[in-house]
Structure formats: C-alpha cells, structure tokens
Amino acid sequence: MAFEYLPIMAQNSAPKPPRVLATPSKPAWCPVTKPVSQSRVALLSSAALRLANQPPFIPREDLSYRRVPSDPKAGALVIDHHSGIGTVPKQDPEIIFPRTALATLVDQGTVASLSPRHFSFMGGVKQQKEIETELAPAIAKDLIEASVDLALLVPY
C-alpha cells in the first residue's frame, strides 16, 4: 500500500484545517498521438527550480516561472521551494528534475528531441484562479512556441 501523505499534512497543519487540494475548474484531455520516439519533450517542475544566475523565486505565493535551458551543461540547478522535503533533493536536484537522464534518452533515440527550455514554478501556491488564468496559459504558450509534443510534470 502506498505511503499516505494526507494524514501527515493534516497533522502538520493542525489546529488549522487541512489544506484544500485544488482541482482544475475545466479538466481537459489531449490524446497522445505521437510515439515518444517521435516526440519533443519538456520537463515541468513545481520545485521553484532555476539556474543559479536566474532570479530567485520568492516563497510562498510567487506566480512567476523560469525557463530552464534543457542542456545539462547550461549550469547547476537551484531549488528555491520552501518545503521541508528539500534536504535530499537539494543534494542532487536531478532526482526531481531529470534533465540529464532525459537528454541521454534523446541520445539513445528513445525520445526524439528536447524542448530547448524546461519550466519550473512554485508549487503549493494558493492563488488557484491566477494559476489557471495567468501562470498555466503562459507556460502553455511557451510549450507551443517550442513545438513540444509531450510535457512531463514532476510535482515537488
């Protein structure tokens, strides 16, 4: 049986009520029409992750996002998210943002190509309306401009 996180989150937030988990107001479904071997792929991370020379995120209600070059040689990754789970991933951010592994799969032909940019934003933001009307559309526009066929989202 999978580890249960919700009871721990409820315990941590007490005596306040547990956090309300948001669901999309307009769920959508886009069929997969291309095999991965013919697809351009982008990574999305909610870890508020960036290159060291990019502007830092500001916890906790930061609605900005960073375009992170997909080339692993572009520079080291920094995690700005305030979550207490960060101790281990900050030792090696690629365990939550596998940009080198993805680049290797491109070299092997498993994946056709990399989006020139991956994307990261602050997870846990409570402004659901702004996420749906500002943040998500802006990232979607960038993905379209990069001709991305598949977006892999790794929650933090």
Place this chain on the structure above:
Amino acid sequence: MIEARGIPTLVIGTVRDIMSKVTPPRAAFVDHPVGRTFGPPHDTARKRAVLTRALAELPMFATPGEIRDLGCEWLAGGSRAWEDELRAEMLHDR
C-alpha cells in the same frame, strides 16, 4: 490547461493519495519517498530507469484521471523500512 492547448501531459509523482484527489489527466506513480522521484542522489542509472519506465507507460493510459503504477521499489525486495524515517522527517519539519 496545457492539455486544452493540445499538448498531452504526464505527471510522474510519488504522492499517490494527493494524485488521486487532484486527478491530473495522466499520472505515473513512483513508489519512492517524496522528493526522490527519480531515485537517490547521484544514482544516474536509477534516474534513467524510472524515466524510461514512465515514458514506456504513456501509451497505456486510456481514460482521463488514470494513475498507473510504474512498479518502482525504493529498497531492494520491496522493503517499506523507509516509511518510518520519512514520517519522522516530515513531522519534524512542520
């Protein structure tokens, strides 16, 4: 939102109970501690293996909101010994 603009998405996550509540279009469950989705730090082979499994699962999703288990084990033999340590870590961080 991204799917509505014509791009399929795949969530690759460790927190199954939350994924079942927020119902992303497609979710691949990795039975690792949170924050270690693709394995322990600096384990190149493990990162590649988890990502490869997730991508291989993509054609198997048939209905919106489906969560598919990638069959990953954090410890050899499927030991759940990591759970107590993770629980203590998460409660300590509150």
